[in-house]
Amino acid sequence: MVDPNIEALFKPKSIAVIGASEKPGKIGYAIMKNLVEYGYEGKIYPVNIKGVEIKIGNRVFKSYKSILDVPDEVDMAVIVVPAKFVPQVVEECGKKGVKVLPIISSGFGELGPEGKKIEQQLVETAHKYGMRILGPNIFGVVYTPEKLNATFGPTDVMPGKLALISQSGALGIALMGWTILEKVGLSAVVSIGNKSDIDDADLLEYFETDENTKAILIYMEGVKDGRRFMEVAKKVSKVKPIVIIKAGRSERGAKAAASHTGSLAGSDKIYDAAFKQAGIIRALTIGEAFDYARTLSNLPEPAGENLVILTNGGGIGVMATDAAEEAGLHLYDDLDELKVFSNYMPPFGSYKNPVDLTGMAGAESYEGAIKAALEHPEMHSIAVLYCQTAVLDPRDLADIVIREYNASGRKKPLVVAIVGGIEAKEAIDRLNEEGIPAYPEPERAIKALAALYRWSRWKARGR
Amino acid sequence: MVDPNIEALFKPKSIAVIGASEKPGKIGYAIMKNLVEYGYEGKIYPVNIKGVEIKIGNRVFKSYKSILDVPDEVDMAVIVVPAKFVPQVVEECGKKGVKVLPIISSGFGELGPEGKKIEQQLVETAHKYGMRILGPNIFGVVYTPEKLNATFGPTDVMPGKLALISQSGALGIALMGWTILEKVGLSAVVSIGNKSDIDDADLLEYFETDENTKAILIYMEGVKDGRRFMEVAKKVSKVKPIVIIKAGRSERGAKAAASHTGSLAGSDKIYDAAFKQAGIIRALTIGEAFDYARTLSNLPEPAGENLVILTNGGGIGVMATDAAEEAGLHLYDDLDELKVFSNYMPPFGSYKNPVDLTGMAGAESYEGAIKAALEHPEMHSIAVLYCQTAVLDPRDLADIVIREYNASGRKKPLVVAIVGGIEAKEAIDRLNEEGIPAYPEPERAIKALAALYRWSRWKARGR
Numbered sequence: 066m067v068d069p070n071i072e073a074l075f076k077p078k079s080i081a082v083i084g085a086s087e088k089p090g091k092i093g094y095a096i097m098k099n100l101v102e103y104g105y106e107g108k109i110y111p112v113n114i115k116g117v118e119i120k121i122g123n124r125v126f127k128s129y130k131s132i133l134d135v136p137d138e139v140d141m142a143v144i145v146v147p148a149k150f151v152p153q154v155v156e157e158c159g160k161k162g163v164k165v166l167p168i169i170s171s172g173f174g175e176l177g178p179e180g181k182k183i184e185q186q187l188v189e190t191a192h193k194y195g196m197r198i199l200g201p202n203i204f205g206v207v208y209t210p211e212k213l214n215a216t217f218g219p220t221d222v223m224p225g226k227l228a229l230i231s232q233s234g235a236l237g238i239a240l241m242g243w244t245i246l247e248k249v250g251l252s253a254v255v256s257i258g259n260k261s262d263i264d265d266a267d268l269l270e271y272f273e274t275d276e277n278t279k280a281i282l283i284y285m286e287g288v289k290d291g292r293r294f295m296e297v298a299k300k301v302s303k304v305k306p307i308v309i310i311k312a313g314r315s316e317r318g319a320k321a322a323a324s325h326t327g328s329l330a331g332s333d334k335i336y337d338a339a340f341k342q343a344g345i346i347r348a349l350t351i352g353e354a355f356d357y358a359r360t361l362s363n364l365p366e367p368a369g370e371n372l373v374i375l376t377n378g379g380g381i382g383v384m385a386t387d388a389a390e391e392a393g394l395h396l397y398d399d400l401d402e403l404k405v406f407s408n409y410m411p412p413f414g415s416y417k418n419p420v421d422l423t424g425m426a427g428a429e430s431y432e433g434a435i436k437a438a439l440e441h442p443e444m445h446s447i448a449v450l451y452c453q454t455a456v457l458d459p460r461d462l463a464d465i466v467i468r469e470y471n472a473s474g475r476k477k478p479l480v481v482a483i484v485g486g487i488e489a490k491e492a493i494d495r496l497n498e499e500g501i502p503a504y505p506e507p508e509r510a511i512k513a514l515a516a517l518y519r520w521s522r523w524k525a526r527g528r
Numbered sequence: 529m530v531d532p533n534i535e536a537l538f539k540p541k542s543i544a545v546i547g548a549s550e551k552p553g554k555i556g557y558a559i560m561k562n563l564v565e566y567g568y569e570g571k572i573y574p575v576n577i578k579g580v581e582i583k584i585g586n587r588v589f590k591s592y593k594s595i596l597d598v599p600d601e602v603d604m605a606v607i608v609v610p611a612k613f614v615p616q617v618v619e620e621c622g623k624k625g626v627k628v629l630p631i632i633s634s635g636f637g638e639l640g641p642e643g644k645k646i647e648q649q650l651v652e653t654a655h656k657y658g659m660r661i662l663g664p665n666i667f668g669v670v671y672t673p674e675k676l677n678a679t680f681g682p683t684d685v686m687p688g689k690l691a692l693i694s695q696s697g698a699l700g701i702a703l704m705g706w707t708i709l710e711k712v713g714l715s716a717v718v719s720i721g722n723k724s725d726i727d728d729a730d731l732l733e734y735f736e737t738d739e740n741t742k743a744i745l746i747y748m749e750g751v752k753d754g755r756r757f758m759e760v761a762k763k764v765s766k767v768k769p770i771v772i773i774k775a776g777r778s779e780r781g782a783k784a785a786a787s788h789t790g791s792l793a794g795s796d797k798i799y800d801a802a803f804k805q806a807g808i809i810r811a812l813t814i815g816e817a818f819d820y821a822r823t824l825s826n827l828p829e830p831a832g833e834n835l836v837i838l839t840n841g842g843g844i845g846v847m848a849t850d851a852a853e854e855a856g857l858h859l860y861d862d863l864d865e866l867k868v869f870s871n872y873m874p875p876f877g878s879y880k881n882p883v884d885l886t887g888m889a890g891a892e893s894y895e896g897a898i899k900a901a902l903e904h905p906e907m908h909s910i911a912v913l914y915c916q917t918a919v920l921d922p923r924d925l926a927d928i929v930i931r932e933y934n935a936s937g938r939k940k941p942l943v944v945a946i947v948g949g950i951e952a953k954e955a956i957d958r959l960n961e962e963g964i965p966a967y968p969e970p971e972r973a974i975k976a977l978a979a980l981y982r983w984s985r986w987k988a989r990g991r
Contacts, residue, residue: 176876217918219949233843235887239916242949243968286843312846315853321882322846350847350971351947380696380749383775383785384813390778413639419784424698453702455680484814486682486705505706508813 070197071263071271073164075208075253077140078107080215081132081163083154084145084170085111087119092169093145095217096205097121103207103214103222110135112142132161140164143205143215148172148183151201155187159194166191167215168201174259175202184261191262199263203256204234207241210252210277218242218254225250225500226279227362228272230265232257232286240284240351248497249355250362252278260289266297273301280362282354285311286322295339302344306361306520309345310354311336344523346516356509357516359502364478366521369445371397372514373438374419375406376507377426378452381484382419385450385507392515397444405441409433419450427457432465439473446478446514450507453485459492467499478517482510533660534726534734536627538671538716540603541570543678544595544626546617547608547633548574550582555632556608558680559668560584566670566677566685573598575605595624602626606668606678611635611646614664618650622657629654630678631664637722638665647724654725662726666719667697670704673715673740679704681717688713688963689742690825691735693728695720695749703747703814711960712818713825715741723752729760736764743825745817748774749785758802765807769824769983772808773817774799807986809979819972820979822965827941829984832908834860835977836901837882838869839970840889841915844947845882848913848970855978860907868904872896882913890920895928902936909941909977913970916948922955930962941980945973 080100086093093113100109101121111119111128112135119126129135132142132154142163144154148170158166174181184201191198199206205216209224218238222245229244229251231237237256244251252275255268265283272278281301288294298307313322314333340347346361348354372394376382389396396418397403406416409430415421422430431449438447449466453459462483470479481496481503483489489505496503504510543563549556556576563572564584574582574591575598582589592598595605595617605626607617611633621629631650636643647664654661662669668679672687681701685708692707692714694700700719707714715738718731728746735741744764751757761770776785777796803810809824811817835857839845852859859881860866869879872893878884885893894912901910912929916922925946933942944959944966946952952968959966967973 233841235841235915235917236843236947239841239948239952242916242952243947246949246953284843312843312850315850317853317859318846318850321849321880322842324878324880350969352969352972378696378698378702379785380699380747380775383781386784387775387778387781390780396780415787417784417787452698453705454698484699484706485702486709489702489705490709506813506815509815 067271067274068267070164070195071267073140074167074199074206075213075271075275076211077213079110079137079139080105080107081110081112081135081139081142082145083112083132083142085113085119085128087117092217094119096143096145096169096215097126099214099216099220102220104212105214106212108137110137110139132157132163135161138162142166144168144170146170152183152187152190155190159190159196163196165197165199167199167203167206169203169205169217171202173201174261184259188262197263198261199255200258201261202234203258204238205256207251207254216241216254216256219245221245222254223248223250223498225252225362226277227251227358228253228255228275228278228281230255230257230268230281231284232260233284234258236284243351243355247355248494249358250500264289266290266294269297269301269307273304278305280306280308280358282308282358283310285309291339295343298345299343303524307345308348308354308357308361309340310348310351344520346520356504356513359497360478360480360513360517361520363500363502364517365476367445367478367518370395371443371445372448373397373444374448374450375422375431375434375438376419376450377422377424377454378450379421381450381452381482381507382421385448385482385511386419388508388511392512394511394515394518399443402441402443405437406434409437424454425456428461428465431457431462432469435466435469439469439477448510448514449479449481450510451483453483453489459483459485459489460495463492463495466496466501470501478514480504480510480514482507530734530737531730533627533658534730536603537630537662537669538676538734539674540676542573542600542602543568543570544573544575544598544602544605545608546575546595546605548576548582548591550580555680557582559606559608559632559678560589562677562679562683565683567675568677569675571600573600573602595620595626598624604628604630607631607633609633615646615650615653618653622653622659626659628660628662630662630666630669632666632668632680634665636664637724647722651725660726661724662718663721664724665697666721667701668719670714670717679717679719681705682708684708685717686711686713686961688715688825689740690714690821691716691718691738691741691744693718693720693731693744694747695723696747697721699747706814706818710818711957712821713963727752729753729757732760732764732770736767741768743769743771743821745771745821746773748772754802758806761808762806766987770808771811771817771820771824772803773811773814807983809983819967819976822960823941823943823976823980824983826963826965827980828939830908830941830981833858834906834908835911836860836907837911837913838885838894838897838901839882839913840885840887840917841913842884844913844915844945844970845884848911848945848974849882851971851974855975857974857978857981862906865904865906868900869897872900887917888919891924891928894920894925895932898929898932902932902940911973911977912942912944913973914946916946916952922946922948922952923958926955926958929959929964933964941977943967943973943977945970
């Protein structure tokens with residue numbers, strides 16, 4: 066059953082911004098601006114003790130001096146006032162009947178035991194009124210299906226099927242920027258900060274049944290209730306893949322993490338074992354995490370083990386083959402069946418897998434080969450590789466892939482790697498915008514496909 | 529001693545393009561265009577059997593019907609005519625006294641024993657006249673210090689200190705595009721194709737003493753004379769670092785490579801051992817190769833083992849620390865000396881290495897900390913990490929790094945990682961354009977720095 070308070074974090078009918086500001090540069094302004102400019106369609110009520118007018122583009126908001134003055138129900142109240150005013154504001158939100166409180170304000174548990182105590186009192190107050198708290202010490206929340214961007218991070222988040230949860234504020238905002246730059250589509254971004262109340266496990270449970278989320282990516286520094294988190298993660302993993310980045314693998318790294326987060330050092334092996342048991346896919350770097358997230362949040366599960374690699378360059382075909390073998394993927398090798406590809410290559414091509422359409426391969430070769438691979442019942446997953454040549458503009462290849470993959474109903478996993486210059490980069494962006502995982506290197510495409518296989522196999526084993 | 533014929537490949541005083549064309553879209557036009565537009569300052573003589581006029585921008589070239597008609601000495605003749613005309617053209621070049629012949633034309637050894645034989649005859653003819661052949665089956669040659677771009681690949685190669693050698697034509701052109709997109713500075717690009725005459729070893733020997741080249745990157749499919757290559761590589765490695773990408777590591781990959789190049793399968797372990805012995809740094813992917821090439825071609829060798837990591841985010845600091853420990857780098861840990869950094873951080877920062885300047889770190893914090901690290905005699909290498917925040921525009925950080933690193937005389941290795949969105953990408957590009965290796969992820973910066981350490985240690989051991 067979905068917790069209605071947590072649902073209000075993603076699908077609020079109305080939002081108050083307490084500590085909203087009329088001054089560009091202030092966080093209380095940035096949140097108003099993102100709410101308006103990202104196109105949130107519910108009601109927005111700025112609350113500002115001086116009752117200022119706030120202009121965003123050509124909209125003017127009259128602010129209320131207290132949330133209690135708002136003449137309407139409020140589902141979510143984003144709190145941006147200085148720490149010392151937060152307890153009173155939480156109390157007022159309770160009286161108003163708000164459901165959920167993302168508390169942006171910092172100056173609580175992260176400062177030490179004193180702040181921690183105040184934080185716990187906030188949670189007690191919230192629970193007394195049946196409210197939940199996200200944070201404090203966060204940058205906000207995004208939910209793209211509702212055009213909700215209640216953060217002071219970047220505005221133009223690309224909609225998609227990946228939910229991103231970040232414990233770190235600074236890194237979380239940086240990662241939002243990264244997803245925009247790299248065309249990673251997101252369903253949600255949640256900054257969980259001090260996790261005084263709502264934590265990773267609560268969010269996993271929400272995303273488990275959220276129809277707009279297909280995969281979850283967590284940047285984690287530490288867990289409070291490890292047992293609960295692992296139990297929930299194991300359950301959710303059976304339904305949707307979870308990728309985690311958790312730094313602190315090495316001895317020195319773990320020590321640095323301990324001094325940074327106050328969590329115990331030396332516990333990384335325990336995390337690692339627990340992640341494996343829960344079916345969590347651990348990514349070692351940010352890049353790897355998003356590489357995996359692209360396949361996991363966009364592609365269907367493979368119906369079998371047979372991978373076909375289509376390429377116009379022997380070299381990149383071999384690179385992909387190395388990566389496939391190293392990642393435990395099986396190259397389909399029924400030569401009778403692979404012979405179908407000989408129709409789409411010159412005589413000196415090779416239909417052995419990796420299928421080498423040769424450097425002469427143009428639009429028709431690729432189109433025919435991709436279609437054949439999509440149609441063949443024994444070819445379960447496809448990697449399309451392209452080394453930029455003068456024969457075929459990579460952007461045209463992108464269009465061919467998009468057209469054929471859509472026409473096929475996207476029933477099997479397909480990844481793309483295009484090596485080249487500016488046009489290759491544009492082609493990659495175009496594919497990713499369409500939710501077809503595309504990469505600038507063959508190995509990255511294959512490793513990301515392998516992550517999908519790994520999750521799919523784990524899920525099947527666990528049943 | 530430098531072979532004058534090979535020197536003519538990079539520093540020709542005059543160039544003939546035999547098979548030059550007036551038609552855009554033709555290779556014989558593309559080469560003329562690149563020569564002119566990249567700014568080659570020597571003389572260019574198009575040769576075309578019909579004697580056509582060739583217009584490039586507002587320059588008009590009258591072509592000669594034969595190289596023998598050119599009223600001047602010709603150092604290099606780029607040959608683009610169909611295979612069947614090549615033997616005669618080579619003969620004429622010999623009579624003309626040309627020094628070196630990049631043969632773009634394909635249709636020789638790559639087609640089988642028949643073509644191989646003709647190829648060998650071409651080499652015999654060339655040698656008879658004291659000429660050398662590059663290729664055939666190549667896309668040409670670039671040497672940026674002479675503004676020489678005699679390829680049909682992209683035009684705007686970014687000047688720098690890395691020499692790129694590619695056995696694959698298609699991949700080589702794609703990699704040229706990649707270096708432009710990713711701001712990797714090049715001294716040279718050489719397509720070696722069928723290697724009928726000039727091979728990797730010849731080129732390594734040239735680059736060993738080339739004052740414009742600081743590191744060499746080879747994309748290799750196979751070697752002909754393995755013993756000579758390894759001997760030369762070992763000698764050159766003592767002077768300049770060599771990075772090699774050679775696919776075919778896995779069993780299946782090696783088989784695919786064998787069917788693609790005709791080289792022996794299963795020999796990868798031998799290559800790997802030989803590379804290690806010769807001090808060659810093997811990169812497993814294209815991305816890794818260029819990551820390494822950035823540090824190796826731009827940075828001075830470290831004077832010692834002490835690495836200092838400066839960061840504004842605990843999380844990315846921990847990631848970098850993990851990567852450093854995994855790559856065998858030593859984090860400087862003299863707390864008395866590290867205390868200098870406490871001057872550049874708020875009270876809740878941490879001067880322990882990784883030095884956490886905190887999320888509040890602005891221009892002054894970074895400037896002070898970078899300066900202190902550059903000046904300190906016991907801090908031998910520096911990694912500057914930045915997680916994009918609203919406090920400091922990453923482009924401003926880039927400018928600070930460029931200014932301080934230049935002011936210090938670039939005497940110790942410094943790498944940068946900036947995690948974030950579009951502004952972060954711009955900052956990274958700006959740094960790379962200035963020859964300061966910058967990456968979008970902390971681990972990549974650290975691994976690339978580690979490649980420089982590895983090479984430097986190997987060199988020291990061998991003495």
